[in-house]
Amino acid sequence: MASPVGHTLAALIGYAATVNCWKSKPEYGTLAMYVLAANLPDIDFLPGIFLGDPGRFHHGVTHSIGAAILFGVIVWIVQRIRTQRAVYMAMALSALYGSHLLIDWMTADYRPPFGSPLLWPFSMERYHFPVSIFINIERKAFLSLPTILHNLYAMVIEISLLTPILAGVGYIASRTRFTNPQKIKTEKFSHIPFK
Numbered sequence: 001m002a003s004p005v006g007h008t009l010a011a012l013i014g015y016a017a018t019v020n021c022w023k024s025k026p027e028y029g030t031l032a033m034y035v036l037a038a039n040l041p042d043i044d045f046l047p048g049i050f051l052g053d054p055g056r057f058h059h060g061v062t063h064s065i066g067a068a069i070l071f072g073v074i075v076w077i078v079q080r081i082r083t084q085r086a087v088y089m090a091m092a093l094s095a096l097y098g099s100h101l102l103i104d105w106m107t108a109d110y111r112p113p114f115g116s117p118l119l120w121p122f123s124m125e126r127y128h129f130p131v132s133i134f135i136n137i138e139r140k141a142f143l144s145l146p147t148i149l150h151n152l153y154a155m156v157i158e159i160s161l162l163t164p165i166l167a168g169v170g171y172i173a174s175r176t177r178f179t180n181p182q183k184i185k186t187e188k189f190s191h192i193p194f195k
């Protein structure tokens with residue numbers, strides 16, 4: 001598993017790509033939903049925490065493409081009642097849920113059962129990328145110094161790899177007319193001389 005830092009950075013990348021960041025007011029509600037969706041598959045820690053074994057159900061069916069689609073359908077139904085942006089939000093949040101699967105898929109996994117059942121409900125076979133891009137978060141002796149240092153190092157790797165992507169997506173979004181109405185406005189009237 002990767003850390004919430006990595007998954008939250010994925011949410012920020014999604015936010016920079018889809019929301020008009022150049023508005024004077026950030027959409028905190030949307031940002032919060034993006035962060036929640038990108039971290040949601042790890043909700044499978046909760047039943048294990050109640051039973052005194054946090055990892056017992058981890059990397060189960062919540063870490064599957066089927067769960068990402070199901071989550072999108074639930075978002076669509078709930079949003080349809082409240083807003084016109086139902087399809088947009090359902091697709092965005094489902095994709096961010098999927099970003100969690102992608103990052104975990106590329107994260108080192110040393111605990112059985114290895115990988116995630118990505119094709120649930122059609123198959124419970126577990127999948128893991130042959131090369132680990134991110135370092136695992138260690139849960140054994142969670143508060144010991146070696147584990148803390150290991151997990152901090154894992155987060156530094158996540159930040160080092162994902163922050164440049166965030167900066168790149170933010171830059172491209174800032175150059176795109178669709179996401180920068182202020183720029184459109186300026187360019188549209190740039191031929192009119194000041195009086």
Ligand SMILES: [Zn+2]
Nearest residue numbers: 001041042104
């Ligand atoms: Zn996970």
